[in-house]
Amino acid sequence: MDRYKVIGEFGNQYVVKRDGDIRNVRVAGKFKNGLILRSEYPVVGDWVIIDDSGLIVEVCARRNSVARKRSGKKYEQQILAANIDYMFIVAPLDTELNLNKIDRFLLLSQTNKIEPVIVLTKADICEDVDACIDKMVHRYGGMMKVIISDKDTDDGINGLKRILQPEKTGIFVGPSGAGKSTLVNRLLNEEKARTAQVREKDKKGKHTTTNRQLYELEGGAFIIDTPGIREIGLWINKEIYSVSDELDNLARDCRFGDCSHKVEPGCAILDAVEKGMVSRADYRAYVKLKDEIRFAEMAQNDMVKYAYEKKMKIRKREAGTESRRKR
Ligand SMILES: Nc1nc2c(ncn2[C@@H]2O[C@H](COP(=O)(O)OP(=O)(O)O)[C@@H](O)[C@H]2O)c(=O)[nH]1
Numbered sequence: 164m165d166r167y168k169v170i171g172e173f174g175n176q177y178v179v180k181r182d183g184d185i186r187n188v189r190v191a192g193k194f195k196n197g198l199i200l201r202s203e204y205p206v207v208g209d210w211v212i213i214d215d216s217g218l219i220v221e222v223c224a225r226r227n228s229v230a231r232k233r234s235g236k237k238y239e240q241q242i243l244a245a246n247i248d249y250m251f252i253v254a255p256l257d258t259e260l261n262l263n264k265i266d267r268f269l270l271l272s273q274t275n276k277i278e279p280v281i282v283l284t285k286a287d288i289c290e291d292v293d294a295c296i297d298k299m300v301h302r303y304g305g306m307m308k309v310i311i312s313d314k315d316t317d318d319g320i321n322g323l324k325r326i327l328q329p330e331k332t333g334i335f336v337g338p339s340g341a342g343k344s345t346l347v348n349r350l351l352n353e354e355k356a357r358t359a360q361v362r363e364k365d366k367k368g369k370h371t372t373t374n375r376q377l378y379e380l381e382g383g384a385f386i387i388d389t390p391g392i393r394e395i396g397l398w399i400n401k402e403i404y405s406v407s408d409e410l411d412n413l414a415r416d417c418r419f420g421d422c423s424h425k426v427e428p429g430c431a432i433l434d435a436v437e438k439g440m441v442s443r444a445d446y447r448a449y450v451k452l453k454d455e456i457r458f459a460e461m462a463q464n465d466m467v468k469y470a471y472e473k474k475m476k477i478r479k480r481e482a483g484t485e486s487r488r489k490r
Pocket residue numbers: 284285286287288312313314337338339340341342343344345346357358359360361368391
């Protein structure tokens with residue numbers, strides 16, 4: 164029994180690594196039978212236990228994970244990767260900087276206890292990089308780590324390398340066409356993660372990253388590319404998080420503890436918006452995220468309950484046929 168790190172996920176095949184030992188494995192049948200949720204299957208970044216016959220028999224507890232809502236109707240969590248140290252939030256400077264999009268990823272990193280680093284790409288084709296940085300500082304203060312990257316210099320790449328110390332794992336997230344795969348390729352110095360050609364008209368890249376993989380850098384850090392998460396369905400951890408410290412602080416003065424900040428009398432946030440102390444854009448983004456969190460919490464509770472009940476029903480049925488067979 165040995166502990167391996169999952170570095171590749173290709174359907175039901177996993178590539179695992181332990182020092183120089185790299186192998187292809189599958190999960191053991193008895194492991195599969197013990198699962199309740201799909202999210203319990205191994206993902207890249209997981210530590211797994213391999214038994215003597217070379218099968219995965221256990222996934223070690225995750226320090227954290229990055230997940231999104233699986234596409235489709237069912238409200239189900241899809242874990243992209245586990246045990247992440249840095250979330251590189253990639254935003255291109257060739258179009259107007261969309262801070263609301265960055266906010267969503269910041270929330271994702273915050274609720275999962277992953278340090279966020281904003282990476283602004285395509286500085287070479289941006290007319291006013293300073294203005295973009297001012298915009299960021301205004302919104303996030305000076306504490307946020309920001310890296311600026313262009314295609315002509317290695318400044319951005321070197322900034323990333325400084326952060327990516329041995330054993331650390333960083334995940335690149337952001338919209339399609341933002342330049343994630345380009346950064347991953349440059350870090351790896353080769354064409355490992357295929358870059359897509361941006362379609363000129365809509366500036367949206369095609370989706371080319373399908374299977375998930377952890378790439379190891381020369382220094383011993385790991386990086387993960389992700390496909391463009393166009394409309395990222397947030398998957399919120401039910402822990403305490405803050406969407407905006409400023410607005411959360413204001414909310415303490417609302418008359419009602421469960422104030423929705425939409426219609427209630429004595430709402431300190433609405434009051435601040437009225438007085439022009441909080442911008443309408445910030446207010447709208449705040450309320451929208453709060454709604455989404457509330458919905459995610461309710462849906463996740465139902466989903467876990469449903470999956471558990473379904474599993475129990477199957478077990479009961481299986482136990483039934485077992486005992487009939489024995490008789
Ligand atoms: N001018 C410029 N183009 C870039 C830069 N980074 C990426 N690109 C281009 O943007 C397009 C999309 O890049 P890609 O890495 O595939 O984006 P992804 O969808 O986020 O992985 C490609 O055509 C890249 O060549 C940059 O810093 N400057």
